[in-house]
Amino acid sequence: MFLNCVGMCCSKPTTNTTSSQRQFPTLIEELCHQFSLTDLRKATNNFDQKRVIGSGLFSEVYKGCLQHDGASDYTVAIKRFDYQGWAAFNKEIELLCQLRHPRCVSLIGFSNHENEKILVYEYMSNGSLDKHLQEGQLSWKKRLEICIGVARGLHYLHTGAKRSIFHCILGPGTVLLDDQMEPKLAGFGASEQGSRFMSKQKQINVDRVLGCWGYTATDYLMDGIITAKWDVFSFGFLLLEVVCRRMFYLITLTKKKCLENPVE
Incomplete structure (x- = not known):
């Protein structure tokens, strides 16, 4: 199933930034799909509060719906950080790209917009x-x-x-x-x-x-x-x-x- 980080996330971002301008190591970019902010807004109906399924100290988690290569829609969990949580965003992306175990949640991808830091995970339907x-x-x-x-x-x-x-x-x-x-x-x-x-x-x-x-x-x-x-x-x-x-x-x-x- 393509929800695993390494299995699904093989697309590189299409930006023209040089390696010195990148905020993430090349390995992370290769392992994790980089979503556009537009796609994630669409997946959550512009971050509709009715889609919120969880919250943390510096983040909210939304239930989202995405498409992959023209396939049918699939459900994901989309974690949107506020500015106080940007350090946690960086840490989660670094760690979850290293982890491949059935008892650890899988990271699907991320969006690293100038003012938006978002992670996309597999959806856990039965909550916490x-x-x-x-x-x-x-x-x-x-x-x-x-x-x-x-x-x-x-x-x-x-x-x-x-x-x-x-x-x-x-x-x-x-x-x-x-x-x-x-x-x-x-x-x-x-x-x-x-x-x-x-x-x-x-x-x-x-x-x-x-x-x-x-x-x-x-x-x-x-x-x-x-x-x-x-x-x-x-x-x-x-x-x-x-x-x-x-x-x-x-x-x-x-x-x-x-x-x-x-x-x-």
């Missing part, structure tokens, strides 16, 4: 895991299968790519489910790359708070050092929430509310 945990309708078997799938995706990030990749914001909101309810990791805008696998890991320090409330160990937030243990802690908390369904989701909201409105 947190929605299903709130509804409480997942069977025990399906919850177990989802956890195993997330673990495989996380293991691939840590050991399967040329360089270790730390997701950093793993949680039910960044686990998406396809039409077969198979999980895929998404939301790589805050991820960090470590050293090459099997080499001595360098220490990664960050000067900003990453992670989701309730899913990040307090000591990691305090010292600002990222390792694979960061994701492992998040995965452990995700497991508790999946096993207990909605209980830990409510605890997380309560914890966040208390941090925002401390008792005097």
Whole structure:
């Protein structure tokens, strides 16, 4: 299926810019199809708010409909960043072009307009895991299968790519489910790359708070050092929430509310 990054995205942009003017390495341009802003406006009915299927801190995700080489329409997820999210746009494009695993969401292409930064992904028809945990309708078997799938995706990030990749914001909101309810990791805008696998890991320090409330160990937030243990802690908390369904989701909201409105 052409939704995989390498399988479908083989067309180079038709601009006349020189290599020194390009904002992305040639490899990324070769792996990812560059869509025109006109095509993406058409696919989302000019970014109609009725098409919004998700949102992040600096982005909105739209359900879009595109054509490929005259074939029938196909559904995609179109993530439009605001200017504060342009760094996340660059990071996601760099990382997702490297990732090829059934438990990681596939990047189809991008649009790098002067005032618009947009990524196009495969469409995950069943949305995010947190929605299903709130509804409480997942069977025990399906919850177990989802956890195993997330673990495989996380293991691939840590050991399967040329360089270790730390997701950093793993949680039910960044686990998406396809039409077969198979999980895929998404939301790589805050991820960090470590050293090459099997080499001595360098220490990664960050000067900003990453992670989701309730899913990040307090000591990691305090010292600002990222390792694979960061994701492992998040995965452990995700497991508790999946096993207990909605209980830990409510605890997380309560914890966040208390941090925002401390008792005097």
